[in-house]
Amino acid sequence: MILIIGGSYQGKLSWAVSRYGIKENEILDLAVSDPLPGYGCYTHFESLTRRYDDVSQWLPLFKDAVVISRELGCGVVPMDAEERVWRERHGVLLKKIASGSDSVVRIFCGFPEVLK
Amino acid sequence: MKILILGGSKSGKSSTGQELCRRLAQGPLIYWATMEPCDSEDEARIVRHIEDRDGMGFETIEKGRNIRDAQVPADSTIMFDAVTALLANEMFGKGCVDRDAGLRVIEDLADLSGRCSNIVCVCDEIWRDGTVYDETTELYRRELALVCRKLAESFDVVGEVCCGIVKCYKGSLNEILD
Numbered sequence: 001m002i003l004i005i006g007g008s009y010q011g012k013l014s015w016a017v018s019r020y021g022i023k024e025n026e027i028l029d030l031a032v033s034d035p036l037p038g039y040g041c042y043t044h045f046e047s048l049t050r051r052y053d054d055v056s057q058w059l060p061l062f063k064d065a066v067v068i069s070r071e072l073g074c075g076v077v078p079m080d081a082e083e084r085v086w087r088e089r090h091g092v093l094l095k096k097i098a099s100g101s102d103s104v105v106r107i108f109c110g111f112p113e114v115l116k
Numbered sequence: 117m118k119i120l121i122l123g124g125s126k127s128g129k130s131s132t133g134q135e136l137c138r139r140l141a142q143g144p145l146i147y148w149a150t151m152e153p154c155d156s157e158d159e160a161r162i163v164r165h166i167e168d169r170d171g172m173g174f175e176t177i178e179k180g181r182n183i184r185d186a187q188v189p190a191d192s193t194i195m196f197d198a199v200t201a202l203l204a205n206e207m208f209g210k211g212c213v214d215r216d217a218g219l220r221v222i223e224d225l226a227d228l229s230g231r232c233s234n235i236v237c238v239c240d241e242i243w244r245d246g247t248v249y250d251e252t253t254e255l256y257r258r259e260l261a262l263v264c265r266k267l268a269e270s271f272d273v274v275g276e277v278c279c280g281i282v283k284c285y286k287g288s289l290n291e292i293l294d
Contacts, residue, residue, distance in 0.1 A: 006243075006244075007241070007243030007244035007261075008243040008244075008257060008258070008261065009243060009257065009258050009261030009262065009265075010243060010261060010265075011265055046246075070246075071244045072244075072245065072246030073244075073245075073246065074244035074245050075244075075245025075246055075247050076245075078246075078247070083246070086246065087246050090246075108122075108276060108285055109120070109122060109261075109264050109265055109268045109274055109285060110265045110268055110269070111268070111274060111285035111286055113285065
């Protein structure tokens, strides 16, 4: 498993596509679909954690894939409880995915920073 | 040399940029201010920034949009502060949302960086929170990121400032700052 993180619009997917030679039909956009087996790249992981309280049933699908996620935690902790809970479970999951990943890369302005 | 400096607010982007410009300059030093003040808070901030760079030898250009209209000497070193305000002025300055502002800013900054000897562009880093914004704010965030990524492709150095310390993602500042 490989985890790619970074802020919005930093070029995370473009970088992953060129670095790992991912083809368009191998990418599953979690903003428009729940996870399905057989994809090489799952992007917009933050959309999945926003929709569901518990995403653990799908985590095994990511085992041999590239997971792409936005960083959410650098703003003010919001007043709204649901918004807070989303950041909380997203952060916890990213730590879990990162610990099980062979490599973790943060993308900044199109450039990679290898964290693991 | 062309340098893009990103970072959070009050991270030291401007002071780092000014220092880089002073070390790079072999001709006129220009501080290009893009903020168009809308209240007394903005005016106080401008006064503070002017005091900060007093005696550093910068000539100030105040132009927050249509930057192609301003002439600069070919041997000048420009501290461009900041891409953030330039895009906001170009996108929202006419009272409606201009969706082409991002592309225009990319072209205008490429044009300006070709007309001077050195340029340091600074930009606020606003992409790592979890807020779900309205459509207009989201457009601005996306276009600002695209402007930065486009500049980053052609610029020599891309750095992030934190607490006044620069981390380079492209190129190096070691020879300039040492």
